Amino acid sequence: NAGVMQNPRHLVRRRGQEARLRCSPMKGHSHVYWYRQLPEEGLKFMVYLQKENIIDESGMPKERFSAEFPKEGPSILRIQQVVRGDSAAYFCASSQYLAESSYEQYFGPGTRLTVT
Amino acid sequence: GESVGLHLPTLSVQEGDNSIINCAYSNSASDYFIWYKQESGKGPQFIIDIRSNMDKRQGQRVTVLLNKTVKHLSLQIAATQPGDSAVYFCAEKTQGGKLIFGQGTELSVKP
16 A cells, blocks of 8 residues: 655755645545645644645645645645745645544655755 | 644664653643654654543553643653654644644664
8 A cells, every 4th residue: 555645756946936746645545734844843734635625724825825635636735936935845644534533644755845 | 822842852862772752732622642753854654642531652662651731742762773763743633633743853873
């Protein structure tokens, strides 16, 4: 059973370009979470999605950032007009369901975005 | 606001010794906590979790202790090995499902 897949693993963009980060959850998982990690810091929640729905986007910057999780295909985190401050590692996690009795988020290897 | 933090940013131990990594949380309503291990260049890896109705949970070589009175969480690693060298994060699950992570403690194991 393949784990959470993210691609690309490394992405270099010039200021003003667009970055598209992809996440394929574990098989059978319908919940996806995106987190951002700055150097020497912990992970910060960005957005929580289910298929075709954004459940919680309280951690997403108001501008330039968007996320989707279509019925078919991977979840996409899109950053428009990137700036140097967007340079970070972006991690995707997936879970099977949200329940009181059992809960675990499995993380992908991350995409390291560098803005030059 | 909600926050999860760690007392020490770095911890150095001798191979074979036990390691204790601490974490403080601020939201007394939190009911689920997780410890993750992150090696360089990789994503966080689940180690062990604990629900708020428990005080202690044991895994293979790891034990998590929860003290709700002082809102403190700890991870104990028995017989620490070089492969345990990594950054360890505690995380707190909110009712909405998202995780709130602490800053992390870097564990270094000396041979």
